[in-house]
Amino acid sequence: MMWMVGGALVILIARFLWLGYFHRVNAMSRQAELMNWLDIGRVSNVGGGKDILLARNERGARIDWRTGEVWLMNPKVAEPFADFLAVERWLTLRDMATNGSKEAAEAAPAPVEPAPEPAPEPGPVRDTLPAFQQKVDDCLARAEGGQELLETKQAFEAGSAPYLEASTELSKAALELEVSPAMVATFHISAFAALTETAGADKLERVAASLHAAARQIRATGAV
Structure with a gap:
């Protein structure tokens, strides 16, 4: 009888440790930390639990507590991402498209204007x-x-x-x-x-x- 009780305790402890480390939300949180996303708070999930809010520079994201999916909040994206690797790919492609448009605009010929007189470079100014x-x-x-x-x-x-x-x-x-x-x-x-x-x-x-x-x-x- 005692060995059955001991076995049940071992199973419960193993399950607790698995949930604490391998739960998808925790895995996404560790992945986000490796990619320099900063944990800035929690917000209630309508289905229960607390979603994790993260930020990196001007970007904002949320990890869904129920599914472990990642939602981009800034820029706002209508569909969730499977993980932060997918987020990084999406942001990279978006930045490449934006930079490509800028380079095309810069490559267009511009009207020739007289060169202005050089002005002294100002030092760094803080707001x-x-x-x-x-x-x-x-x-x-x-x-x-x-x-x-x-x-x-x-x-x-x-x-x-x-x-x-x-x-x-x-x-x-x-x-x-x-x-x-x-x-x-x-x-x-x-x-x-x-x-x-x-x-x-x-x-x-x-x-x-x-x-x-x-x-x-x-x-x-x-x-x-």
């Missing part, structure tokens, strides 16, 4: 904080549902001192460590996703806490 925050707003406006996202951010900043403080702190950290405005916009989108999981007055506190966590993450890693 001021207001200019950087404006770029973040511009990136939000260009995202999927951009006008609604931008209006939500502006309303929160106008009506909530904790949110305004968290948003400003995130922009300062990004500006200091040369993180792109697009990445900061992605952090805001991830924070807004928490609104669907929180009720009442706790909503703004939850969103502000998410932005503070993003600022700490930027400073801890040095850059994204």
